[in-house]
Amino acid sequence: MGEREDLVATLDKHRGFLRYTVRDLTDEQAARRTTAGELCLGGLIKHVAAVEARWMRFAVGGAEEMQRGGGSQDDWAAMFRMLDGETLAGLLARYEEVARETDELVRTLPDLDLAHELPKAPWFEPGATWSVRRVLLHVLAETAQHAGHADILRESLDGAKTMG
Template sequence: MTTDTERDDLIAELADARAALLGTTDGLTDEQAGATPTVSALCLGGLLKHVASMEENWLRFVVEGSSAVRYDLPEGVTWADILAGTAREYPQWMIDHQNEFAMQPSDTLAAIRARYADVAKRSEDVIRTVPDLSVTHPLPDAPWDARTGQKWTARRALLHVIAETYQHAGHADILRETLDGQKAT
């Protein structure tokens, strides 16, 4: 049984994780948010875009199950082609996923942060209203993920979102410190 206290705790922990990530972008220009100051291709704006998208996808999973997160391939393209990098065509979801990690010319840090705030509000609504956090859904088929075929509770998916947000906040700390010496507080 899910209690209001459990829901409040999940919402609070997710808010703390988001704050850790968002704090790394405080005071930055769009140019700084798009900079890649390490040997990695990661940038702060891209991390925010990715985490917002990831949270949105997992919260859809909580409500709708694995049908909400699909990895369809173009006709005639196989996972072997995709994983080998030899596909004649790549699915749009894969292209969109790659584009999440970079600031596109039309992106602004303010708009990315606003979208993340919208996602956060919807997530809080879902956490408050999903009937049972113990409901299980099978994970979507994804050949790069060893967990394919497992079942996760809504609670586990939410814990995964929290963990991934904190993980990316750590990446963001490194990027910000490399960018201008600013350290997380």
């Protein structure tokens, strides 16, 4: 297996942990906040899908493409909640779509060393660039971190665990 397939396989493993954490939940359970924070399980699925899609737009077209679709601070907060009319099945379907698009992109981009300047933000060094490879590692880390968050939320909801 080459580097690209290793990246895809590792990312998919952590996506699988996240998807497994929401197994057998109702929409009401997926929307329930089970800790003092704002996070809910459906919101985490929604957030991870949106972030992965956004970083893949960056990988192809840089910061300008990443910002396409924009969004206000209210939209950012809504990304962590299930809104009226959203279903867990719908959020999972969107996540699967994003995953397929990312996997195809990783397999077909001519060069994982292609780099773009990061968007201006206080948490990025001015003028810093990230390669497609670095973006993929960031998405992988974010997915793994949120899979851990989801495990805590699920255990708080009904005692079920992803692992252990």
